[in-house]
Amino acid sequence: MLEDIFQWRHPADQCVSYYFRQHRHLGGRDRAEIAQAVFDVLRHLRRYRRDAQSGPGPLNLCLAWRGLSATLPDASQTLGADAPMQEWVKRCEQIDEQSLPFEVRFSLPDWLAQRIQAMPEPDSLARSFLRSAAIDLRVNTVKADRDSALTQVREMLTQSSRHGFDAKATPYSDVGIRLKGHPPIQRWALFEQGVLEVQDEGSQLLAKLVDPKRQEMVIDFCAGAGGKTLALGAMMRSTGRLYAFDVSAPRLARAKPRFARSGLSNIHPVVIRPEGDDRVRRLAGKAHRVLIDAPCTGLGTLRRNPDLKWRQSADELDRLQIEQALILEQASICVRPGGRLVYATCSVLAEENEAQVVRFLESHPEFTLIDARALLAAELTEGGHSAVDDQGMVRFRPDWHGTDGFFAAVMQRQGSLA
Ligand SMILES: C[S@@+](CC[C@H](N)C(=O)[O-])C[C@H]1O[C@@H](n2cnc3c(N)ncnc32)[C@H](O)[C@@H]1O
Incomplete structure (x- = not known):
């Protein structure tokens, strides 16, 4: 499986699913343990590869034993690694991480390590990307309120044969539930009925920033899977x-079953052209609110998708910036006077976040930045780290806010909505 993943042609979770389809005899527990070990290897790949230079066997075998030992205590003994491998794993685990350079300690490619080192509290951010993330759920308030959904989720978890699962309300989003553990939610009736959707808390808060009202015209410009x-x-x-x-x-086709499950009847999926689309032009100046959930490196989601740090590159970041600026231009045309434009990414990199917004505002004096503090009900300060900066732009970090890394800026076109 590692060989397949290291081609970097497909996301790691797809490679893992493919492997399990080819190995149907594996039980649920085996699958969970293998997946955990593989994701641990992806998180620590640079460090493990360096250690493996002195390993007692082929590279991928050494990596696999490191991943298994990190996620299953004593795995190398209980699962039968030979004595040299057991000793090597133990030696590696005793290395003082402070003796390692930043990019090895936190297993980052050079181009990304340099950027993270330029941010506040870089060690804390880089370390948070080495952890796995909890599953967040969003309650579809058309079908249930959070309290009743939370009660039902807890009942489901109590009935589960495995222990250690739990659920609690998310601290910032008033429609979110955070799970402890990874129960099989896709099989729950609540999920099939469209009461619950998997969505990180940061993404849930994005909807609050758009703040759409009944009867308005709203565009989700990069709707993807919806x-x-x-x-x-x-x-x-x-x-x-x-x-x-x-x-x-x-992508839009994948969103359609979700739209159907949700019971919402106001959604109109439209495939558009990247430039000069007639339907976009016809909506010029019409929308009350436009959301751009821009294509980005996705590096804010490294806890969930550790392979992204190996699949992304500085060249891809350059390409994405051109695409993001173009989308900002296209989407902004649709905003009516007094209307709102929200630009967001699931990245922590300034180039695709505040730099894009600042550049856009410089060339579009008809738009002004709105302070996001006024739009978010919950207090978004954790340990002295506010999620909203002095200019009013939103930045979530896994180490400070327990969410994925995430950026949003809210802008308004001059004029009155009436
Ligand atoms: C970050 S994803 C969106 C995720 C989605 N909002 C969600 O919550 O599931 C970015 C999306 O932008 C789309 N995209 C890329 N270029 C675009 C363009 N020029 N106009 C509109 N969408 C574009 C991609 O196909 C991708 O689905």
Whole structure:
């Protein structure tokens, strides 16, 4: 499986699923343990590869034993590694991490390590990317309120044969539930009925920044698989017109069953062209709110997708910046006077976040930045780290806020909505 993943042609979770389809005899517990070990290897790949230079066997075998030993205590003994491998694993685990350079200690490619080192509290951020993330759920408020959904989720977890699962309300989002453990939620009736959707708390808060009202015209410009569209549609109570745009027909096709499950009838999926699309032009100056959940490096989600740090590159970051600036131009045309434009990414890199917004505002004096503090009900300060900066832009970090890394800026076009 590691050989397949290291081609970097497909996301790691797809490679893992493919492997399990080819090895149907593996039980649930085996699958969970293998997946955990593989993701541990991806998180620590640079460090493990360096250690493996002195390893007692082929590279991938050494990596596999490191991953297994890190996730299953004493794995190398109980699962039968030979004596040299057991000794080598033990020696590696005793290395003082402070003796390692930053990029090895936190297993980052050079281009990314340099950028993280330039941010506040770099060790804390880099370390948080080495941890796995909890599963967050969003309650579809068209179908249930959070309290009743939480009660039902807890009942499901109590009935589960495995111990250690739990659920609690998310601290910032008033429609979120955070799970402890990884129960099989996709098989729950609550999920099939569209009461629950998997969505990180940071993404849930994005809908609050857009703050769509009943009967408005709203555009989710990069709707992809529809996660944000669903949250917006629920806030609009299934009224008004909510366009789900995307240039990718397969992505929008994947969103359609989710839209159907949700019970929302105000969503209109439309495949658009990246430039000069007629339907986008026809909506010029019409939308009350436009959300751009921009294509980005996704590096804020490293806890969930550790392979991204190996699949992304500085060249790809350059390419994405051009694409993001173009999307900002196209999408902003649709905002009506007094209307709102929200630009967001799941990245922690300034180039695709505040730099894009600052550049856009410089060339578009008809838009001004709104302070996000006024739009978010919950106090977003954790340990003295506010999620909203002095200019009013939002930045979540896994180490400070327990969410994925995430950025958002809210802008408003001059004029009055009336
Ligand atoms: C970060 S993903 C969106 C995720 C989605 N909002 C969700 O919550 O599931 C970015 C999306 O932007 C789309 N995209 C890329 N270029 C675009 C463009 N020029 N116009 C509109 N969408 C675009 C991609 O196909 C991708 O689905």
